[in-house]
Amino acid sequence: MASQQEKETKPLRDYAVPQVQNLHSSIRRPLIQANNFEIKPSIIQMIQTAVQFGGLPNDDPNAHIINFLEICDTFKANGVTDDAIRLRLFPFSLRNKAMSWLNSLPAGSINTWDDLAQKFLAKFFPLAKSAKMLNDITSFMQFDSESLYEAWEKYKDLMRRCPHHGLPKWLQVQTFYNSLLRPFRTTIDAVAKGVLMSKSINEAYDLLEEIASNNYQWPYERLGIRKVTRIHELDVINTVSTQLASIAKKIDKLSVNVIRNSFMTCEFCGEGHSNDNYPIYSESCQFVGNTQQNNPYSNTYNPSWRNHPNFSWNNNQESSSMAKSNFPPRFPSRAPMLEKKAFNGRYVHAIHDKD
Structure with missing residues (x-):
């Protein structure tokens, strides 16, 4: 009855405020029987500084778990299990997306360390990422600028980042040997005193490790030149x-x-004005226009037709005609021809404007 009365008298704004009783962690930590158990702040600070996982695509969840376990194994307490220590410290190693994922799990859904680690790997190492890394291992190829040591270390790093690749050791050795450039395969076969494939699995693997280590101790000169x-x-x-x-x-x-x-742009002097403003062009147009007004040979009507010699009557017409026949036909002077040729389009336009 008391609780029912409290609900009836509870203000409405209190229903919109989160309740502390509803906030629970997704990890159910086991009880500790020891009374003097204490996690030192230096351990927590070490985890927050050296071991952090944010859930980015390039973050390695396997390496994170390995590094986290190394720190947890540095101290022990009587009467305290490893799960109790790991479940209490693991949230301090997460941040950003990874921490949000842990808080999004149902309250009390994690009871053991194995359960937490398995859910963590399933979240941040999905099947698509596993398939991609397995393909990178099986299709591994040495670059032209890589030394034998660089290629060998990169190949082993791919297998470390995907420990569940499932490839047998003989296939690992054969895949790496086939991925090498021809000069490196020739060198390995020479060191093996024949062919590397004639060796046993362990002998071939140890031989690759020895040759790569020797290549690291005595790098060739191209390595420094290539970087420069x-x-x-x-x-x-x-x-x-x-x-x-x-x-x-x-x-x-x-x-x-x-x-x-x-x-x-003027076509004649190159200055920044139009062709109409060119002085010689303006004078030439006026000159040609004046000659057309009294040109008796024009193909348009103009007042000078009355001065045409064929339309005038005088007694000297016949003699004048005979006298003119002894001379070649009249042509316009050289200057108008040049002006007409130079300003052909403008010349016709000027005549039409004048008419």
Whole structure:
């Protein structure tokens, strides 16, 4: 009855406020019988500093668990199980997405360390990631610029990051041997005094480890030159890209200026005015216009037809006609021809405007 009365008298705003009783951790930690058990702050600080997992795609959940267990195994307490220590410390090793995932699990759904580790790996090492890493192992290839030691370490790192790859040891050795460049395979066969495939599995694996270790202790000179060359090539590429960008900007500006000035360029003097404003052109147009007004040979009507010799009557017409027949036909002077040729389009336009 008392609880029922409290619910009836409880203000409405209290129903919208989260209750502490409803906040529970997803980990149900086992009870500890020891009275003097204490986790030192230095251990927690070490985990928060050296072992952190955020749930990013490149984070390795297997490596995180291994590093976490190494820290947890540094101290023991009488009457305290390993699960009690690990379940209490593991949340301090998570952050961001990984911490949000742990808090999203149902309250009290994790009771043991094995259960927590299995759910953690299933979340951050899904089947798609396993398939990709397995494909990287089986299709491994040595790069042209890689030494034998670099290729061997990279291949072993792929297998470490995917410990559940399921590949037998003989297939691992054969896959790596087939992925090497021809000069390296020849060197390995020479060291093996024949063919590497004629050795047993352990002998072949140990031989690869020995040759790669020797290659690391005596690296070839191309290793240092290759790194310097890459840096130099990167600087050259950046310089060329900057120069090309600058040239492209200049070309764009030049194209805009040409388009803007193309309608204001004189064809005769190159100045920034139209052809109509060219002085000699204006005088030539006026001269040609004046000659057309009294040109008796024009193909349009004009007042000078009355002065045409064929339309006039006088006694000297016959003699004048005979006298003119001894001379070649009249042609326009050289200057108008040049002006007409130079201003052919403008000349016709000027006549039409004048008419």
